[in-house]
Amino acid sequence: MSHSTSEKTIAPKRQRMLDMVLALGGLKEESAIPLGKVKEELENLKTKLAPLTDSILAFPDSYFGEFLQAFEKANLTSEINDKGILQEAISNLEQSRSITESESLKGLLELLSDTLSKMTVVEETQVSIDVDMGAILSIISDLTSEIELVIIQFEETSKAEAESASSELVTLIDALKEATEKTETDPDLALAEFQKIGTKTRYGSGLRTTAQVKRGKREERIDDVRFSKLVKENILNEVHRGIIMFILGKMGSKTVVQAGELMNISPQIVQNALVTMIQRGEIEMVSLEGDAPVFSKMLTETPNSTLVLKRIVQQVRGMTKSLEDDEVNTASSSLEKLQTLHERLQILGTYDETALSESLNKLRETVDSATEALLSSQTSDDAENLRLLVSAGLEAFARFRLKITLEKGPNLVSGTNVYGEKLDPEVYQTMMDTYLENELERGTILILIRELGALAVKDLGERTSIPPDRILRHLLRMKRDELLTTAGESHGYILYDVPRTPSEAEIIVQTECSLALQLSEAKAELVRILGDFNAQDIGKLATSLETFARARDKLVTIKVGGAIVDESALIEVENKIQSAVMLAYRTRAKIPSTRPKVTLEDLVDVDVPSVLDEYKSQMGYAPLLGFGTVNWEHSKCLGCKSCELVCPEDAIELKPRIEISNFFETSDEALAELPTNRSLFYKTLQNLATVKPSKDIQLKKEAPGFGSVEVDLWLCVACRTCVRRCPGPERGALELELKWNLPEVVKHITSTP
Template structure:
């Protein structure tokens, strides 16, 4: 379908509406609307039935697996990887619940894989998705609790005022004393009623050192005045920001009556420690905020929750990439939370502990390294693969003479190392692909320790012997796999999932088209019959001549048949009701510019100009400038060259042609036995070809006219409406 420029679309739509209103038969229009409504109801009912099919199919598959144990019987990990790859495809419109149900059915195979020491590609995803949901719930609880606590603090400003008055009274008593010994009783009362971890620690250390005679009276007094008092001021600032919100230094001075210089020194210390931050300016004053408040945690939660949904979507792409990202986010949250607990925000402790448990559970799902640790087992497995390929003589018969026997054994051993080492290395390659699935040359080098130069030769030998095949490409390297024929059970599951995924995609497409029955009526009917085809393929499936899906789609097939019958009976009525346009009154019109009387009603950016543009083939040098400059892609340099017109030209006219065409025409005229009509040109060749202009897309901006280097573009101020409207009508765009 042609893409119409926005600058023309409204105008074309308006013309169609005017024509339709002039010609429309009200009775026919009513029939059309009535029948479309009937179709809409019919489609909606069928969609409701189809929506439950995929879920029922998975339930049925689980029943079959429980009865036949077919999934455990399949010993081809690559087969399951392919299904997992399809499920991970972001273009597959499958909901999370259905995906988890499929993965759970395949989890029996995953268990078998774990027993081999490999990583489950299924169970980890199921658990991962379930854990993400659990994390989501905890984050919601945690945020609700934090928001409630923040609100509670706001509602208890008066209580906070009382506490602040009590704290400042105690501090003022302390501040008036310069002797540590005299201040001890007040210090004890102060640290009991107003807990500050840092202040309490300094006080206890100072008290302990003084008591044990490690510092004298003078030193104790200096530490009391120079360290402990400023630290108390820091604790007061943190209390203010925690209970009264963001504040400037002047606001703190008003609240506490403390000296502004002392407040400023303590603020700098807190900023350096990362306990508070500057958040902006108000009326020339710097505003400070507590960096370890509950609302900081609330913001962190919001950030993590925003990421959580994207992680749920991305989980299919690569757990190894997504999980560390999530772990980092949650670890940051836990670290922030622990800081809160340290400053007496213990209300979040239970939820944070739950969060930490889930994080650890998720970390346990990280794929383990699959490189073999035991080199001996690796060599043995490789030799077995070599033996399977060539039946190598691994056992040496004893000779009568012991000395001769030892010599022969050594000789055979040396022969194996030199002459048969290539087979051993090929055995390594086969073993690695069997163990880890399809691998490229980089991965094979890592798993087998065979140099890449040797690997290249060995892989080519194995390919020529049909022992391995090229599966696809990964990161610009070919991926190798072992050729094998699918088993009956694999064919069964492959057909099932292939048609299930096609069904899901087509159903999603059908839902989208059903939003506009009038426009996509015939496509909807075609999509429904495609869906029926996928279900018929599943319906044919059987194991040991037992058809498990025989009665599964009877009702759905009846509904589809009912839809098709009604579609056939109603289709003619709908077509009868379609509009008929009268083109006889349409004539080309000359519009040089928008009439001044209407210029205020029409936006210039919507309608630039009108006219018809053509290319003069005798002048056109086929440089492609018009194609590149056109803002609406209306100009196209066609890859064909009309030679008939050029052969009809006389020598005088040919001499007026651009040089590139003139020389070649003279040459062709001399060599040609008969007149050529038209030749096709290679892609992206400049200098030859024909410039054509799409009248529907052209907005008559005249950009090409101005840029043409050989004045080969002809512009007529006549708008060919008949041609444009007929083309649009034929394409059923409006």
């Protein structure tokens, strides 16, 4: 049975997606309405949107009302200990209420404000802390071992991921080798191969450079000589950087030599590539392996757990200076382990912080208690200033700058440096006074923030005698050293806090209040857009709705008391947002467009697994897209039409065309797998022919057992039905590859009248 064109109908949803692919790419304009009808179309859109947007606008207040009830019922305020997080949450709620009125947010704000007030009540009497330091050090040692076990699991997971990526890397390296060989003979083909490698490594700089060179050649702005040189040098270097980024992302931190061995290129080439990547801010050096620097991908933000562990290391280092005898040895042993663990976390880069949360929080609390005990034992009840000074001193003497000055300074006074210069004793004394004053002030600031929570310059100025300009300089320096982080704002002042690992309740409060602010802003923006709606606002409308969608996707992951808050409302609003966005885009597609055109040469194959992974990382779930490419292998095909008969979408057809040249390319091994009659037929043709034919034979009618399988990629939904039903030898003549040949699809559908 042959298929006629009229029989091939496309499902409405799929046809709609096709139209959007073409229209958004500028390859085809949808039927644009006349300019005189634009206003009418916008009014129709507003009418259709009204019931949807009313529900969307009412959603935040309804949801946060339910959240407030669940929050109070679970008594989560009792689990909040971080003042910085609480202050940030309150600040977000205050901003939210200044944008839109909400009774539910008002109630939540009052609850959190009351909690903060109770936390900030200052005890009038200081209670002397009497603790067993030996027991505390034992707990620190045990918790350090627990953390080490978790980090070992992280490293094993990272190693397993690296091993799974090694086969993919081998494919990339083979492709790189083949493409590099073609740079001398066929630069155009080499560039195309490099571009394919770039789509797999997803290295943005390389993809942009490749596109620019390709466009320049197409527009004849780059001559052949220059083009060849760019491909052999610039593009090849970008491909190297892309593969290096792939290695660092999938296989972990590496040295120059290790990366060179994996890529089968010289360390010098790797080093040159790394220099540029460092300048671009794409990678950083995280440690040393012997004398060799270890490089890793630049993180957009250092994980809080890494920062917390760094702070703990500094505290334990300070503690050891106040201990004696066996306690010093125990603390020093834990300190050495903690320093190593911190370095290992730096090499890992990103990891699942929740796995470390419990042990790290216990360790932080234990170390804080030990530090407080040491300080309390050195002060009297009425000497708070002295206690703060001693605490700041311990903090200061743990810092590298002061230590190196104390260690190296006297040598420069009594001796000379490598240049034969000698340090004047008075200069050294002045320098020491400055360093000591700076480090003591920074230690004071750290202790206050650690004890009182996030503070601003104004707050620190009121609690110390340090001038505000000096406080600001200290804060900026400590933030650069990753000793402090910003924690929102309070009355226009930036708050600074030490890195903390929040509890589950603190994460819930932090996330909910942040989303409350986002939703309030989106709500106000949506009201403004709908108030004076015009064609230019459709994009803003979609963006505003997508803000609601992103917030909703985060809210659905939050559980209070083991259950998702107002789950039915979250599902309902998701459907309404999707409907509203679809209406907006459909209307936008009807309005005359001035979008720039793209060409078929600008399109690349769609790597379906990568799309799924990227979509899942952004949206939290991966839909079944139903896209792929069915590949046909002539040597295994029996011409039985099973695939054509079972295809539910009429996407596959056995054409009455014999690709005679394929008969002569079938190997003896493949022939041995075929039925005897068919194998004998192939061998007979091969023996009788004097010249290998190059043209296909077009049959006037169908011939059972012969033909060429063609798959309509647009109609195909990658269901694998044909693959499963194929009776061909081994696994059959058909195989589904999870790639969508977008250039071929677009070329086909744009050429269809």
